[in-house]
Amino acid sequence: MNSRYYDLLSLIGAVVIVVIIAFVMKPGFFTDSSGGQNVAQGTHNSGYLDNESAFSPVSPVNYTVADLYSKENRKWTLASRISSAMDYYEPTTRNFAAGYVSKENSGDFTIAQACDIWDNSVSDWTYEYQKYGIWDVTPASSSINKGLTGDSNDFAVLVASLIKAVGGQARIKLAQSQNGGDHAYAELYLGDTENYNTPMINTTALSMIKEAYPFAFSNDPYGINIFKYKYGAICQNNGVPSSKTLENLKRESELYGEDVGELYGNFLGMIFGDDENFFGNYTSELEISENKTGNKNSDSCWYYVRPLELIMNNPDKYADICYQYPKLIEYLLMAPDTNEIEFQIMYIEMRYGDYNPGSTEVRTLRNIPYTSDIESDGDRGYWLRLEMSGNYPGDTGYVDSRYATVFYSDASWDDITYSTFYG
Structure with missing residues (x-):
């Protein structure tokens, strides 16, 4: 090699050193003047799972784990964390869930068992602020062992896990509210298209x-x-x-x-x-x-x-529930086309509506919201929210938009658009 080749290598090396020094001393040197995203300055666009306001150009660099991933990767990471936290298969969780179900509602899973679990969970839960929220959610068994304390995210995971532990189906919904924020809560699976098309009375x-x-x-x-x-x-x-x-x-x-x-x-x-x-x-x-x-x-x-x-078309599942609330039987006989989804909402209205078996009064609780969305298998599913702050299953203090991300115990997730109905 001649001396001219070595001189060229030296020049390239000097340029690289100058660039590195400039980057270290003044990160803003590489800012996109068009106002686009610049990781070096710590600015970012609001994402669905990361919707806090964008940093100003003069803000100090303050990264979180979520900032290091793309929106898609963040959801995969969150799905894995929620799945691990929903440890319904653990003996601690299973035994605790069984203890929350009343004797009269024992047996195969029903809406009555879900209400027992929600009632006891709300009654026993102590709210405790958690800095990292849904990104540091506590496993259900850990919440049980430490005395049922945590934030609304931990509560959601607990309730969903307890429902699954006794044979029901539940998921975690991260719903986007109308003001752009999001919050998590558990959702109980009420059924699918077949249940919606199945009347209670034959x-x-x-x-x-x-x-x-x-x-x-x-x-x-x-x-x-x-x-x-x-x-x-x-x-x-x-x-x-x-x-x-x-x-x-x-x-x-x-x-x-x-x-x-x-x-x-x-x-x-x-x-x-x-x-x-x-x-x-x-x-x-x-x-x-x-x-x-x-x-x-x-x-x-x-x-x-x-x-x-x-x-009845499904007496093994619903007959005992009806005998607990004879007024339900009257409604079914007068409206025999009531389907299984609607019946479960009617049960909540009876259970939480100051129902008196000896009274002739009609239901005092009405218009309980439940949602519907298209599942991954193409069928339509019906779900009921179970919030920590509600007065009854389905009650909420939030007004959601129609968009959400839902997470399941098998670490799968889905972005959905859902419709709201009122029973």
Whole structure:
């Protein structure tokens, strides 16, 4: 190599050194004069997950972890953190969730269990400010172990994890409010298009019962005084229908002799028998030899056990809930096309609306909001928000826009546009 080649290398090296010194001494030297983003000065555009105001040119450099990623990478990172925090599979979380469900609502997951979990979580939670918010969310099991303290993000993860621990489905929604900010809360999955298209009452089964026992509905066309009771009987005495409840049968057996007592005993045998053929074994033509007046009459009777289950499309899941709130049964009989999504909202209205079983008042709580969006599989899903500050599931103090990012326990996430409905 000749000396001219070495001189060229020396010149290039000197230029590089000058550039490095200039960058260190004055970062603004490389600022885009058009006002664009400049990482060296610490300015950035507002992003969906990072929506604080842009730094002024004179602000000191103050990076956070979120600033170092693209918007897409930030969401992947946040999805991973939320997924790890939703540790519903941990024994601590599972056992704690089971303890929050009341005895009367035990069994397969229902909206009643979700309400039990929300009630107890709100009651036991102590708010504690967390500096980094959703970026430093606490795992559910850790929140339990440290006495249920944390911010609204930690609360959201706890509630979603507890619901999943007892068999429900839940997610975390980071919703954008109308003023441009965002906040996180848990959402309960209410169902999909199939649930929305499934009525609570099987009208075909209801029609069959009415045809089989027309006398039972002659003075009660909706069957309200039949279906809202777990056990009972309606008899046609010389063409006149009369009702007998289980307690009435017991009382008659004690007051009016062995014949009615035998009837009551047979009824108990049918109730607790092994055969579940309700139409075959829980209905019969019975001869009552003597009643309290001494008259002999041939009565055509329908003895029923949990008759509501005969006319529901999903009795295993919803019948017990209805028996807790008989007014729900009345609504369903008068509006049999009520679907499973609407029914769950009606349950919340009953549970949190100062409902009194002995009152004739209608629902005092109405217009509970729930949302719908297109899921990743193309189906429509229906969701109910569970906020820390609400007075009941679905209640909120925030007015959201229609845009949000949702995060699931499997570390997946999705940007959604959703619609709001009111039950």
